[in-house]
Amino acid sequence: METDESCLIGGIEEQEIVIVPYDSGWPEKYLGQARIIKNLLGGTLLRIEHIGSTSVPGLAAKPIIDILAVVRDSADESSYVPQLSSAGYSLRVREPNFFEHRMLRTAARDVHVHIYSSDASEIDRLILFRDRLRSSEEDRARYETVKRTLAANRWRDMNAYADAKTEIVESIVAAALRFNEQRQ
Numbered sequence: 001m002e003t004d005e006s007c008l009i010g011g012i013e014e015q016e017i018v019i020v021p022y023d024s025g026w027p028e029k030y031l032g033q034a035r036i037i038k039n040l041l042g043g044t045l046l047r048i049e050h051i052g053s054t055s056v057p058g059l060a061a062k063p064i065i066d067i068l069a070v071v072r073d074s075a076d077e078s079s080y081v082p083q084l085s086s087a088g089y090s091l092r093v094r095e096p097n098f099f100e101h102r103m104l105r106t107a108a109r110d111v112h113v114h115i116y117s118s119d120a121s122e123i124d125r126l127i128l129f130r131d132r133l134r135s136s137e138e139d140r141a142r143y144e145t146v147k148r149t150l151a152a153n154r155w156r157d158m159n160a161y162a163d164a165k166t167e168i169v170e171s172i173v174a175a176a177l178r179f180n181e182q183r184q
Contacts, residue, residue: 007093007095008157010092012157014155014157015157016154017150017153017155017158017161018151019060019062019147019148019151020061022058022060026055026061026063026065027055029065029111030050030055030067033065033067034048034050034067037067037069040083041080041083044079044083045080046070046071046072046118047068047118047123048067049068050065050068051066051067051068051114051130052065052066052112053066053133053147055130056130058140059143060144060148061147062151064110064111065110065111067112067113067114068114068116068123068126069114070117070118070120070123071116071118073117074101074102074117074120075096077094080115081102084104084113085104088106089104089111089113090104090107091104099116099117099120099121100120101115101116101122102114102115103115125173128173129169129173132173132175132176132179133172136172136175143172150165
């Protein structure tokens with residue numbers, strides 16, 4: 001997923017990419033943030049999931065909790081942005097051409113909340129990727145190796161780093177799809 005600079009609210013922010021060993025406190029941190037989000041959004045929130053590398057036990061990661069939050073219409077920012085903003089989340093990404101994806105983050109930049117509409121196919125893809133990493137030690141190790149290699153480089157922003165992982169991510173998603181097809 002390439003994020004156009006115009007989709008980045010506040011513009012590009014150069015940031016060092018640091019990969020740290022898995023932290024057993026990440027699931028609890030997710031649960032705390034999920035409680036906050038559920039309380040803020042109430043019935044507007046249709047689904048919430050811990051995604052990204054911090055959701056995979058044993059996987060080294062950037063120490064940023066990624067959260068998937070599903071609403072009826074992510075383009076309708078007025079239905080969730082003011083509520084999340086009141087708790088300190090700020091809108092950072094607006095991608096109308098990518099499933100109407102929005103991303104809000106905490107002031108500390110240690111939690112990213114990815115908002116999608118309920119009909120976005122990207123939701124299933126994110127869950128498929130997470131679940132494959134949770135269940136395949138081999139893919140988890142391959143992914144971590146690529147992440148560590150890429151993190152050693154200097155990136156203009158975190159999105160450039162994420163884009164550089166596309167090949168390994170697509171490889172793992174394809175493996176998950178093949179596995180699921182074989183089980184049927």
